[in-house]
Amino acid sequence: MTPAELSSTVVSAIRDATTAGELDIAVPETVTIERPRSKEHGDYASNVALQMAKAARRPPREVAEILATRLRTVPGIQGVDVAGPGFLNFRLAASAQGELARRIVESGERYGHGDAQAGLRVNLEFVSANPTGPIHIGGARWAAVGDALGRLFEACGADVTREYYFNDAGRQIDAFAESVFAAAHGEEAPQDGYVGAYVSEIAAEVVQRAPGVLDKSREEQLEIFRREGIELMFAAIKRSLADFGTHFDVYVNERDLHVRGELDQALERLRAEDHVYTRDGAIWLRTTDFGDDKDRVLVKSDAATTYFLADAAYYLDKQLRGFELCLYMLGADHHGYIGRLRALAACFGDDPDRTIEVLIGQMVNLSSGGQPVRMSKRAGTVITLDDLVDAVGVDAARYALCRASVDQTLEIDLDLWARRTQDNPVFYVQYAHARIASLLRNSAEMGIERGLAEAFQPGLLAHDRESDLLGALGEFPRVVAQAAELREPHRVARYLEGLAGTYHRFYDDCRVLPLGDEPVTELTRARLWLCEATRVVLAGGLGLLGVSAPERM
RNA sequence: GCCCCCGUAGCUCAGCGGACAGAGCAUUGGACUUCUAAUCCAACGGUCGCAGGUUCGAAUCCUGCCGGGGGCGCCA
Numbered sequence: 331m332t333p334a335e336l337s338s339t340v341v342s343a344i345r346d347a348t349t350a351g352e353l354d355i356a357v358p359e360t361v362t363i364e365r366p367r368s369k370e371h372g373d374y375a376s377n378v379a380l381q382m383a384k385a386a387r388r389p390p391r392e393v394a395e396i397l398a399t400r401l402r403t404v405p406g407i408q409g410v411d412v413a414g415p416g417f418l419n420f421r422l423a424a425s426a427q428g429e430l431a432r433r434i435v436e437s438g439e440r441y442g443h444g445d446a447q448a449g450l451r452v453n454l455e456f457v458s459a460n461p462t463g464p465i466h467i468g469g470a471r472w473a474a475v476g477d478a479l480g481r482l483f484e485a486c487g488a489d490v491t492r493e494y495y496f497n498d499a500g501r502q503i504d505a506f507a508e509s510v511f512a513a514a515h516g517e518e519a520p521q522d523g524y525v526g527a528y529v530s531e532i533a534a535e536v537v538q539r540a541p542g543v544l545d546k547s548r549e550e551q552l553e554i555f556r557r558e559g560i561e562l563m564f565a566a567i568k569r570s571l572a573d574f575g576t577h578f579d580v581y582v583n584e585r586d587l588h589v590r591g592e593l594d595q596a597l598e599r600l601r602a603e604d605h606v607y608t609r610d611g612a613i614w615l616r617t618t619d620f621g622d623d624k625d626r627v628l629v630k631s632d633a634a635t636t637y638f639l640a641d642a643a644y645y646l647d648k649q650l651r652g653f654e655l656c657l658y659m660l661g662a663d664h665h666g667y668i669g670r671l672r673a674l675a676a677c678f679g680d681d682p683d684r685t686i687e688v689l690i691g692q693m694v695n696l697s698s699g700g701q702p703v704r705m706s707k708r709a710g711t712v713i714t715l716d717d718l719v720d721a722v723g724v725d726a727a728r729y730a731l732c733r734a735s736v737d738q739t740l741e742i743d744l745d746l747w748a749r750r751t752q753d754n755p756v757f758y759v760q761y762a763h764a765r766i767a768s769l770l771r772n773s774a775e776m777g778i779e780r781g782l783a784e785a786f787q788p789g790l791l792a793h794d795r796e797s798d799l800l801g802a803l804g805e806f807p808r809v810v811a812q813a814a815e816l817r818e819p820h821r822v823a824r825y826l827e828g829l830a831g832t833y834h835r836f837y838d839d840c841r842v843l844p845l846g847d848e849p850v851t852e853l854t855r856a857r858l859w860l861c862e863a864t865r866v867v868l869a870g871g872l873g874l875l876g877v878s879a880p881e882r883m
Numbered sequence: 884g885c886c887c888c889c890g891u892a893g894c895u896c897a898g899c900g901g902a903c904a905g906a907g908c909a910u911u912g913g914a915c916u917u918c919u920a921a922u923c924c925a926a927c928g929g930u931c932g933c934a935g936g937u938u939c940g941a942a943u944c945c946u947g948c949c950g951g952g953g954g955c956g957c958c959a
Contacts, residue, residue, distance in 0.1 A: 362901095364901090366902075367902080367903095367904090367905080368902075368903080370902095371902070375901090375902085377900090377901055377902095380901075380939080380940085381901095383939085384939090390939080413902075414901085414902050415901085415902080415939070415940075416939095417901080417902070460959080497959075500958095500959065501958070501959065502958090502959055503959095522958095610957080611957090612957055614957090623885080623886080623955090626957090627957045629957090630957045631957065632957085634957090636957070636958095636959095637958085637959060661953095662887070662888065662952085662953050662954075663953065663954060664954085665886075665887045665888080665953080665954065666886075666887085666954060666955060668886095668887085669886090690887070690888075692887095692888055692889075692952080692953080693888095693952075693953070733896085734895090734896070734897090735896090735897085736888095737888055737889075738888080738889070738896075739888075739889065739951095739952065739953085741895065741896090743895080746895090746908085750921065751921060752907085752908090752920095752921055752922075753907075753908060753909095754921090755906095755907070757921065758907080758921080758922095760921095761919080761921050761922080762922095764919070764921090765918085765919055765921090765922080767919095768918075768919050769918050769919085770918095772918055773918080776918095812899080815899090816899065818899090820897085821897090824896090824897055824898090824906085827897090827906070827907075828897095828906075831906080831907090831923095834922055834923065835922095835923070835924090837918080837919095837922075837923085838914095838922070838923045838924085839923085841917085841918075842918060843917095843918045844918095845917055845918085846917080861918095882919085883919080883921070
């Protein structure tokens, strides 16, 4: 019996009790079932009686007793206690609990997937770094978390589009072109320009690709360094992301929106909706009507369009492509964007509470040898995604970035994450998977099969460690659904660490394969089902984070 | 000045109102003729920043303060 099944069983009990006149209350759609921290409180617990007591105008313990009496007769439930202020504590029959192992093995990688976000057309926009330099560590955080979020949404049935938006026009790009130009001529980068080894590398590569470029006029050179530089830089960015295991479905750039006339269309639309006015020669959007702190300029007094107008066109573009929800994942330094993005949606007639969500990721700090690794854009000592991967590998990098809430300023100790020891959480989890894989290989070599599903005897998995493990496995679907709903992939990582620990403890106490000339028993086979079920969940969970599940380590 | 994030064990952090607040690391002491000891067990360790409020019940929700980090542009 899964927690979800137990939940609906309790709902049925409430319905029956109201029908029988024992309770006078509206029947809830679902009730909360949780794994109690303490083993004394049974396998599962529910606070439903406490929550319904007031509406039922009865003491909580009395409500709990009414439900307990009915629930005690349900097959698979071994016992129901009323405890404390009115908790219902359930003990499941070993067979009802062990049954889960078969279910997981048969579901395979689909176990844990659900339909909580079924059909939702969601747009995830993340990283979105301009091609003026490599992906830095802040972008890396979203490359990991945004990608994991996409996997989570898909696991919950959503229709996901991963999108990368960038500017290939504008002042940043001008500065980049001038910096590459300067580097090609052995000159200092201009004020507000870009520095770092990659600028010189790109300059050299452009010169190689376009022989004779240095003999052309300054204007022609700038144009070539701009065009070729962007192309090389963007190719490098895409390579970094691909090596990192993060893929995008759609790349959108401002220039295309411009070329297709989408900025003009957006402006006309906003004008038609009467949200636009002119002041000091500039064209403004009245975002303060929708909660922004100040109105925003769409077209500057020199007739140049702002990035904000491009943002407007881009939002409209997403709306027209039929997305019901647009998620923006931004760095902490962009939190000021939230108000204007929401106002934008409202100006286009949408309800921002429904169509827009902005996730803000706090900063990432790195340390090595106990000393902080400081970034300086001016000195060109920017820590990049590639640097992180070089230092700790893709799996550890993704896991480290996904492991913490994005609300938390993240501290990454490069020495720790490069280590192949138990201090390193990703190895702790991966090791559990490799350990199971090894055990299953051994069993295959010994010619021991877990056998047909029909022959599986779930009731044999009655050891405390087995019960703990089954309980943990039963939590996975809920963890996945909750992580997607809250947009918090770190919950999956934390869950996996707990599951790995629970498995290691089981492994320590419960011998699976026969020793010496011991016979193969039904318990041996039942435990093989349990081991395979655990392997499936570990692999599935790691997969949601884009981290590999090694067969050997 | 205004806005956002954080404050939980020595350290890094979990914990979208529920039972005596958890994990890993660190420290101390144990467990390998046997399925991967890259593991496990035990001990130690807390005024959940402070003060009010809401609630049967608050680390969790609300308000105010204190401390740390980040941000405020006709920049991108």
